[in-house]
Amino acid sequence: MTRVTIWYERIQELTDAKVQEAYPQGMAEAIASALRSDDVTVRCLYQQDPNCGITQEILEDTDVLLWWGHVGHNDVPDEIARMVQQEVLKGMGAIFLHSAHHSKPFKLLMGTSCNLTWRENGDTERVWVAKPSHPIARGLGRYIKLEHEETYGEPFDIPEPDVTVFLGGYSGGEVFRSGCCYRRGAGKVFYFQPGHETVPTFYNEDVRTVLRNAVQWAKPEYRVKELECPHVSIPD
Amino acid sequence: MTRVTIWYERIQELTDAKVQEAYPQGMAEAIASALRSDDVTVRCLYQQDPNCGITQEILEDTDVLLWWGHVGHNDVPDEIARMVQQEVLKGMGAIFLHSAHHSKPFKLLMGTSCNLTWRENGDTERVWVAKPSHPIARGLGRYIKLEHEETYGEPFDIPEPDVTVFLGGYSGGEVFRSGCCYRRGAGKVFYFQPGHETVPTFYNEDVRTVLRNAVQWAKPEYRVKELECPHVSIPD
Amino acid sequence: MTRVTIWYERIQELTDAKVQEAYPQGMAEAIASALRSDDVTVRCLYQQDPNCGITQEILEDTDVLLWWGHVGHNDVPDEIARMVQQEVLKGMGAIFLHSAHHSKPFKLLMGTSCNLTWRENGDTERVWVAKPSHPIARGLGRYIKLEHEETYGEPFDIPEPDVTVFLGGYSGGEVFRSGCCYRRGAGKVFYFQPGHETVPTFYNEDVRTVLRNAVQWAKPEYRVKELECPHVSIPD
Amino acid sequence: MTRVTIWYERIQELTDAKVQEAYPQGMAEAIASALRSDDVTVRCLYQQDPNCGITQEILEDTDVLLWWGHVGHNDVPDEIARMVQQEVLKGMGAIFLHSAHHSKPFKLLMGTSCNLTWRENGDTERVWVAKPSHPIARGLGRYIKLEHEETYGEPFDIPEPDVTVFLGGYSGGEVFRSGCCYRRGAGKVFYFQPGHETVPTFYNEDVRTVLRNAVQWAKPEYRVKELECPHVSIPD
Numbered sequence: 001m002t003r004v005t006i007w008y009e010r011i012q013e014l015t016d017a018k019v020q021e022a023y024p025q026g027m028a029e030a031i032a033s034a035l036r037s038d039d040v041t042v043r044c045l046y047q048q049d050p051n052c053g054i055t056q057e058i059l060e061d062t063d064v065l066l067w068w069g070h071v072g073h074n075d076v077p078d079e080i081a082r083m084v085q086q087e088v089l090k091g092m093g094a095i096f097l098h099s100a101h102h103s104k105p106f107k108l109l110m111g112t113s114c115n116l117t118w119r120e121n122g123d124t125e126r127v128w129v130a131k132p133s134h135p136i137a138r139g140l141g142r143y144i145k146l147e148h149e150e151t152y153g154e155p156f157d158i159p160e161p162d163v164t165v166f167l168g169g170y171s172g173g174e175v176f177r178s179g180c181c182y183r184r185g186a187g188k189v190f191y192f193q194p195g196h197e198t199v200p201t202f203y204n205e206d207v208r209t210v211l212r213n214a215v216q217w218a219k220p221e222y223r224v225k226e227l228e229c230p231h232v233s234i235p236d
Numbered sequence: 237m238t239r240v241t242i243w244y245e246r247i248q249e250l251t252d253a254k255v256q257e258a259y260p261q262g263m264a265e266a267i268a269s270a271l272r273s274d275d276v277t278v279r280c281l282y283q284q285d286p287n288c289g290i291t292q293e294i295l296e297d298t299d300v301l302l303w304w305g306h307v308g309h310n311d312v313p314d315e316i317a318r319m320v321q322q323e324v325l326k327g328m329g330a331i332f333l334h335s336a337h338h339s340k341p342f343k344l345l346m347g348t349s350c351n352l353t354w355r356e357n358g359d360t361e362r363v364w365v366a367k368p369s370h371p372i373a374r375g376l377g378r379y380i381k382l383e384h385e386e387t388y389g390e391p392f393d394i395p396e397p398d399v400t401v402f403l404g405g406y407s408g409g410e411v412f413r414s415g416c417c418y419r420r421g422a423g424k425v426f427y428f429q430p431g432h433e434t435v436p437t438f439y440n441e442d443v444r445t446v447l448r449n450a451v452q453w454a455k456p457e458y459r460v461k462e463l464e465c466p467h468v469s470i471p472d
Numbered sequence: 473m474t475r476v477t478i479w480y481e482r483i484q485e486l487t488d489a490k491v492q493e494a495y496p497q498g499m500a501e502a503i504a505s506a507l508r509s510d511d512v513t514v515r516c517l518y519q520q521d522p523n524c525g526i527t528q529e530i531l532e533d534t535d536v537l538l539w540w541g542h543v544g545h546n547d548v549p550d551e552i553a554r555m556v557q558q559e560v561l562k563g564m565g566a567i568f569l570h571s572a573h574h575s576k577p578f579k580l581l582m583g584t585s586c587n588l589t590w591r592e593n594g595d596t597e598r599v600w601v602a603k604p605s606h607p608i609a610r611g612l613g614r615y616i617k618l619e620h621e622e623t624y625g626e627p628f629d630i631p632e633p634d635v636t637v638f639l640g641g642y643s644g645g646e647v648f649r650s651g652c653c654y655r656r657g658a659g660k661v662f663y664f665q666p667g668h669e670t671v672p673t674f675y676n677e678d679v680r681t682v683l684r685n686a687v688q689w690a691k692p693e694y695r696v697k698e699l700e701c702p703h704v705s706i707p708d
Numbered sequence: 709m710t711r712v713t714i715w716y717e718r719i720q721e722l723t724d725a726k727v728q729e730a731y732p733q734g735m736a737e738a739i740a741s742a743l744r745s746d747d748v749t750v751r752c753l754y755q756q757d758p759n760c761g762i763t764q765e766i767l768e769d770t771d772v773l774l775w776w777g778h779v780g781h782n783d784v785p786d787e788i789a790r791m792v793q794q795e796v797l798k799g800m801g802a803i804f805l806h807s808a809h810h811s812k813p814f815k816l817l818m819g820t821s822c823n824l825t826w827r828e829n830g831d832t833e834r835v836w837v838a839k840p841s842h843p844i845a846r847g848l849g850r851y852i853k854l855e856h857e858e859t860y861g862e863p864f865d866i867p868e869p870d871v872t873v874f875l876g877g878y879s880g881g882e883v884f885r886s887g888c889c890y891r892r893g894a895g896k897v898f899y900f901q902p903g904h905e906t907v908p909t910f911y912n913e914d915v916r917t918v919l920r921n922a923v924q925w926a927k928p929e930y931r932v933k934e935l936e937c938p939h940v941s942i943p944d
Contacts, residue, residue, distance in 0.1 A: 078786075089821050089865065091605060102937070111819040112893050113797050115937040117378075126707060128411050130390040133563060133658030133694040142353075143707065153940060154366040154403055157797065157893050159867060160396075162634060163655065167390055167403065169411040172942040175364050175403045183635065185820050185865050186605035222605040229810070229823040232861060234880040235598060235615060314550075325585050325629070327841060338701070347583040347631075348657050349561050351701040362943060369799060369894030369930040379943065389704060393561065393657050395631060398870060399891065408706040419871065421584050421629050422841035458841040465574070465587040468625060470644040471834060471851065589850075600883050602862040614825075626838040626875055632868075639862055639875065641883035647836050647875045 002040045002219050005062040006031050007054070009047040009072040018198040027202060031066060031097075034208035035215060047072050054080045056087075064093035064218045066211070068195065069103045081105045089185030089227055093218025095211070098150075098195030106191065109184050110158055116176070117153040120196075123170040125149040127178050127194060127206075134165045136179065136190065136213045144206040150196035152176045158191070168193055179210070181217075185227070188218040238276045238455050241298040242267050243290070245283040245308040254434040263438060267302060267333075270444035271451060283308050290316045292323075300329035300454045302447070304431065305339045317341045325421030325463055329454025331447070334386075334431030342427065345420050346394055352412070353389040356432075359406040361385040363414050363430060363442075370401045372415065372426065372449045380442040386432035388412045394427070404429055415446070417453075421463070424454040474512045474691050477534040478503050479526070481519040481544040490670040499674060503538060503569075506680035507687060519544050526552045528559075536565035536690045538683070540667065541575045553577045561657030561699055565690025567683070570667030573628075578663065581656050582630055588648070589625040592668075595642040597621040599650050599666060599678075606637045608651065608662065608685045616678040622668035624648045630663070640665055651682070653689075657699070660690040710748045710927050713770040714739050715762070717755040717780040726906040735910060739774060739805075742916035743923060755780050762788045764795075772801035772926045774919070776903065777811045789813045797893025797935055801926025803919070806858075806903030814899065817892050818866055824884070825861040828904075831878040833857040835886050835902060835914075842873045844887065844898065844921045852914040858904035860884045866899070874918075876901055887918070889925075893935070896926040 008028040013019040023030050028044040036042045043062075045053030047069070059065070065084065069076065081104030088094045088109060096106040101114045127144040129137045144166075153174035159182070166179030178193035192210060194201045201207055244264040249255040259266050264280040272278045279298075281289030283305070295301070301320065305312065317340030324330045324345060332342040337350045363380040365373045380402075389410035395418070402415030414429035428446060430437045437443055480500040485491040495502050500516040508514045515534075517525030519541070531537070537556065541548065553576030560566045560581060568578040573586045599616040601609045616638075625646035631654070638651030650665035664682060666673045673679055716736040721727040731738050736752040744750045751770075753761030755777070767773070773792065777784065789812030796802045796817060804814040809822045835852040837845045852874075861882035867890070874887030886901035900918060902909045909915055 085819070086821075108816075109819045111793070111817045113794075113935045113937075115935055117938050117940040119940050119942070121942065126409050126411075128390045130392070130413075131655075132391055133655075133692075135693055138693070142704075145708070154364045155368055156366070157935070159890070159892065160399060160870070162868070163396060164400070164413075167411045167413070169405050169409055171409075173362050173405055173407075174940075174943070175362075175405040175411045177366075177400075177403070182867070183603075183605075184867065220605075221607055221610065227821045227823055227865070229821075230825050232614075232825045232827050232882075234827070234829065235882070236617070321583070322585075344580075345583045347557070347581045349558075349699045349701075351699055353702050353704045355704050355706070357706065367891075369891075369928075371929055374929065378940075381944070387704075393699070395654070395656065396634070398632070410704075410707070418631070419839075419841075420631065456841075457843055457846065463585045463587055463629070465585075466589050468589045468591050468646075468850075470591070470593065471646070472853070598881050598883075600862045602864070602885075604863055626836045627840055628838070632871060635868060636872070636885075639883045639885070641877050641881055643881075645834050645877055645879075647834075647877040647883045649838075649872075649875070 002215060003061060003063045004035050004040055004042045004215055005058065005065045006042060006044045007065060007067045008044060009069040011072050012197050022198050022200045027068065027197065030202040031211065034202065034211045052076055052080050054083060056083060059083060059087040059092060062092055063220060064095060064215045066095045066097060067100045067103055067105060068097045070099040070197065073102050073104060076104050081108055085109055086227065088187035088189060091186035091220035091223035093188050093220055095190045095192065095214050095218060097192055101191065109189055112159060113157045116156045119151040119172065121172065122148045123151045123172045126169050128167045128169060130167045131163055131165045134163055135217045136165050136210060138213050139209050140206055146194055146201055146204060148199045149194055149201060152193055186222055186224060190214045190218055238451060239297060239299045240271050240276055240278045240451055241294065241301045242278060242280045243301060243303045244280060245305040247308050248433050258434050258436045263304065263433065266438040267447065270438065270447045288312055288316050290319060292319060295319060295323040295328060298328055299456060300331060300451045302331045302333060303336045303339055303341060304333045306335040306433065309338055309340060312340050317344055321345055322463065324423035324425060327422035327456035327459035329424050329456055331426045331428060331450050331454060333428055337427065345425055348395060349393045352392045355387040357408065358384045359387045359408045362405050364403045364405060366403045367399055367401045370399055371453045372401050372446060374449050375445050376442055382430055382437055382440060384435045385430055385437060388429055422458055422460060423456065426450045426454055474687060475533060475535045476507050476512055476514045476687055477530065477537045478514060478516045479537060479539045480516060481541040483544050484669050494670050494672045499540065499669065502674040503683065506674065506683045524548055524552050526555060528555060531555060531559040531564060534564055535692060536567060536687045538567045538569060539572045539575055539577060540569045542571040542669065545574055545576060548576050553580055557581055558699065560659035560661060563658035563692035563695035565660050565692055567662045567664065567686050567690060569664055573663065581661055584631060585629045588628045591623040591644065593644065594620045595623045595644045597640050597642050600639045600641060602639045603635055603637045606635055607689045608637050608682060610685050611681050612678055618666055618673055618676060620671045621666055621673060624665055658694055658696060662686045662690055710923060711769060711771045712743050712748055712750045712923055713766065713773045714750060714752045715773060715775045716752060717777040719780050720905050730906050730908045735776060735905065738910040739919065742910065742919045760784055760788050762791060764791060767791060767795040767800060770800055771928060772803060772923045774803045774805060775808045775811055775813060776805045778807040778905065781810050781812060784812050789816055793817055794935065796895035796897060799894035799928035799931035801896050801928055803898045803900065803922050803926060805900055809899065817897055820867060821865045824864045827859040829880065830856045831859045831880045834877050836875045836877060838875045839871055839873045842871055843925045844873050844918060846921050847917050848914055854902055854909055854912060856907045857902055857909060860901055894930055894932060895928065898922045898926055
């Protein structure tokens with residue numbers, strides 16, 4: 001059984017008709033419906049929950065955390081972001097979606113600004129598979145086509161990825177490293193660029209395949225309770 | 237003084253009017269004219285020269301080798317390719333241009349097929365700067381615009397680059413890792429995608445800047461005469 | 473079912489009493505006995521077999537190839553080495569053991585000299601786990617202790633590993649990157665330093681655990697029949 | 709002219725006789741004396757200075773920052789650590805020495821716990837050159853010998869380095885990635901393990917060579933005033 005936790009800020013969808021139209025049941029449910037199965041349990045947390053919904057107990061009960069945030073990044077307390085980062089270092093998988101490039105936990109894990117260039121003008125995006133043999137790309141064709149997505153462009157200020165699985169190209173001309181894998185501590189981290197709030201990207205079948213693949217890839221086989229810096233004796 | 241050697245297959249330009257039109261003085265001279273200066277000497281070698289122009293003496297007298305090949309790849313003897321590879325491992329810089337992705341020395345240095353997808357339909361390319369702080373990107377704007385280039389697309393079967401300096405995007409929709417840095421042995425290797433034979437890419441001022449920057453980046457500070465696998469005594 | 477093929481040069485053990493003493497049933501059988509199970513079939517090939525035992529059919533029928541060679545490296549035909557390299561690029565896993573750092577297929581996959589420093593004086597080695605969360609390290613303690621191993625030292629001329637799982641330290645003082653992971657094309661490659669022919673390293677229980685883990689890690693989920701460089705149309 | 713700033717916590721040397729004996733003129737001066745030259749200006753900041761000595765103006769006036777901290781890590785305000793991190797992302801070079809593996813700015817840049825194993829028992833260390841062609845290793849032999857150093861061992865919880873320049877081996881048996889290079893944003897980061905406070909490591913001539921080399925390597929050629937995430941128009 002894979003235990004998935006979706007963390008979603010749920011701010012814009014409360015008031016913005018375009019977001020409500022793209023995700024009539026809410027974005028968290030759109031993501032959850034892609035993942036939920038006999039082998040995968042899904043729990044949703046919201047920024048409006050007490051303590052942003054995050055407790056140490058929930059993190060330890062999570063195999064893979066998906067994170068979508070945007071306008072509320074700065075309202076996530078530093079301590080919550082740090083708890084998430086530390087749990088990844090202990091082995092929890094983490095998938096950061098779209099505008100979560102600027103979320104506090106992702107920036108803590110990357111160590112960089114995670115800045116990019118951006119534009120919202122209805123560009124069509126093709127998310128090209130750069131590494132077809134990677135398990136996150138399983139079941140896809142040569143590219144995922146998204147009729148409309150927010151445009152993200154390089155330079156994307158991230159550490160050079162361990163594996164670049166996807167590269168996005170936009171009808172306006174920009175390109176972007178759209179699927180990036182990292183190991184950080186005992187945990188695996190995947191950044192995936194698609195998922196703008198005003199378009200129904202998370203209902204795209206290929207995107208849903210990526211989410212499912214990424215959860216299985218990020219699921220830990222190894223997990224520690226504490227991060228330690230042990231004093232050691234001379235080995236035998 | 238930086239000693240540059242340009243290796244150019246010079247096959248298509250002998251017979252193909254489109255190549256002659258793009259490079260009336262020859263492609264080697266187009267590249268050379270970008271590099272030649274008071275501080276940089278340039279020598280050109282051709283596939284038609286005896287032994288493809290390559291001698292051990294010339295390689296040792298070269299700081300940075302630029303390589304452009306295309307239809308003649310298979311006619312470069314394995315032993316010549318191996319000499320180039322070995323000299324890179326000893327410290328010589330190497331810059332592989334455009335269709336040299338399939339040259340024997342590049343494939344030897346990468347260890348992969350270096351396959352890609354491709355199309356020749358007059359696409360416009362923007363070569364986006366993904367790492368503006370890298371010395372190879374010095375002096376460029378956000379992208380290099382090339383009115384027409386051959387389209388290269390992912391997947392590009394290369395080892396994950398040490399640094400991805402450029403990402404190309406084409407008007408037809410494809411994206412490509414267009415500028416990739418590697419260390420191999422004591423040498424530095426740069427792959428740069430622009431430079432199709434039927435368009436005057438090597439006269440583009442930004443491309444010429446990249447060539448100059450790349451030569452300075454790849455120039456060795458350290459060079460060995462022999463690759464050794466020494467038997468050693470217990471250290472003191 | 474995982475299909476494992478062990479390629480072993482079997483030269484020294486035919487004549488060298490020390491090798492016969494370390495591996496009375498042969499080194500191939502020592503490795504095979506660590507891997508054979510209800511879920512893993514093991515086939516052994518020898519350098520003395522026709523065509524070194526390698527056929528395209530066997531490679532395609534192999535999930536993971538383990539390679540041990542030493543004094544016979546140069547007698548493996550280039551074409552055989554190339555067949556192995558190509559099959560890795562198509563997805564076959566490959567594990568190179570000890571002196572296979574200088575085998576032709578490994579050097580083809582790395583693109584470097586794979587030189588190192590070495591000494592054979594009975595040093596004790598500790599193979600330290602640098603990445604305990606990596607699946608290849610599953611089930612190990614902080615280090616593997618080998619009473620005697622051949623000493624391999626840095627510099628080890630390899631591309632920077634994707635993941636450095638093990639670092640060896642020797643009683644004589646040297647250190648070495650003893651467990652290195654790479655992706656090359658669709659295949660996974662693992663280099664593992666222990667396994668000198670005159671000591672029974674492959675009967676060490678921790679080493680056997682590493683071999684089993686590495687086979688499961690390298691086993692492909694994705695495999696292609698041909699490496700292709702396709703001409704493509706403008707995407708829809 | 710290269711502008712170097714040494715940040716030193718200067719806590720233990722005020723009271724600990726062993727530290728005073730190892731560094732009679734202070735550790736900051738020991739480091740400074742290795743770097744100061746006609747081409748290099750050196751400024752020293754101390755944790756006891758107001759605001760830990762750090763101002764935005766000083767950071768912008770610094771090409772390369774060296775950082776040595778130990779018992780006072782937690783007393784460096786988060787905001788100071790963040791200012792240092794941000795300036796690295798803008799292009800400032802940073803060199804973290806020995807116990808600065810646990811300094812706040814280094815952990816911010818790495819994104820990991822930077823935990824390791826350790827022991828203080830007078831081990832002899834050899835710092836092996838794993839990448840002799842790297843500019844930081846210029847002028848060194850095969851290894852640096854340090855009669856006594858604090859023992860640091862793997863696992864060292866860092867992102868896989870861009871380049872592993874040094875690997876340390878200790879007489880007690882441990883091994884450690886002792887010299888690690890990273891790019892983070894526009895800046896270069898080098899971690900160097902030697903430099904325990906009770907032994908005169910920074911007077912070792914080879915260590916001083918490394919410090920000088922690392923400063924020249926980390927010195928920025930590119931620097932931005934602000935980290936930006938720009939909204940962009942459709943490219944021309």
